[in-house]
Amino acid sequence: MVFQKPLLFARELVSRSLETGCCAVDATCGNGHDTVFLAELVGRDGSVLAFDIQPQAIAATRQRLAVNGLLERVRVVEASHAEMAAYSQTAFDAVMFNLGYLPHGDHAIVTEPESTVAALHFATKQLSKGGVITILVYTGHEGGREEWEKVREFSSVLPQQLFTVLEYRLINQKNNSPFLLAITRL
Numbered sequence: 001m002v003f004q005k006p007l008l009f010a011r012e013l014v015s016r017s018l019e020t021g022c023c024a025v026d027a028t029c030g031n032g033h034d035t036v037f038l039a040e041l042v043g044r045d046g047s048v049l050a051f052d053i054q055p056q057a058i059a060a061t062r063q064r065l066a067v068n069g070l071l072e073r074v075r076v077v078e079a080s081h082a083e084m085a086a087y088s089q090t091a092f093d094a095v096m097f098n099l100g101y102l103p104h105g106d107h108a109i110v111t112e113p114e115s116t117v118a119a120l121h122f123a124t125k126q127l128s129k130g131g132v133i134t135i136l137v138y139t140g141h142e143g144g145r146e147e148w149e150k151v152r153e154f155s156s157v158l159p160q161q162l163f164t165v166l167e168y169r170l171i172n173q174k175n176n177s178p179f180l181l182a183i184t185r186l
Ligand SMILES: C[S@@+](CC[C@H](N)C(=O)[O-])C[C@H]1O[C@@H](n2cnc3c(N)ncnc32)[C@H](O)[C@@H]1O
Pocket: 027, 028, 029, 030, 031, 032, 033, 034, 035, 051, 052, 053, 054, 057, 079, 080, 081, 082, 098, 099, 100, 101, 102, 103, 109, 110, 111, 112, 115, 116
């Protein structure tokens, strides 16, 4: 028996929610790993919307998609995920957040509580039945713990007749390893 790392468990939950033709969002596309993962799952008939505020992340994501022949099914947007409503009003089958800073990038540019919660608010509103939102949370950097508190505050009061919220973490890991919050719509 092996317990999956939170990132892999997030991917497992997302892969259970997505099939060909679905619509997914990568709320923090960074270097594009999750965007490629989502684009493969939704297939030719599906679509992915990917957000990041850093031009470097947008370029890296487009490049990774191009290499994998997936660019045409993804809209990569240089904007905050807090502005998600301006880019789509359709239902989302899966939304992935990977909080914190861009690996190998500027560690001072991090996701912020206010915009993260604004994006979560819209994502939960748009989530289809059976859909899932995954949020990979890091608390080791400055502001990370405060962001986690706001995310938890928002998620823990979602009405239980509409949503189920899961917290998944390996509690004996060193160095503030990331953990997962996942929201599904009933
Ligand atoms: C941990 S990285 C994401 C890693 C990414 N999922 C991957 O597969 O490579 C977090 C990203 O969130 C981005 N970010 C920070 N604030 C944001 C915001 N308001 N809207 C969208 N992206 C944001 C950062 O620029 C950074 O690239």
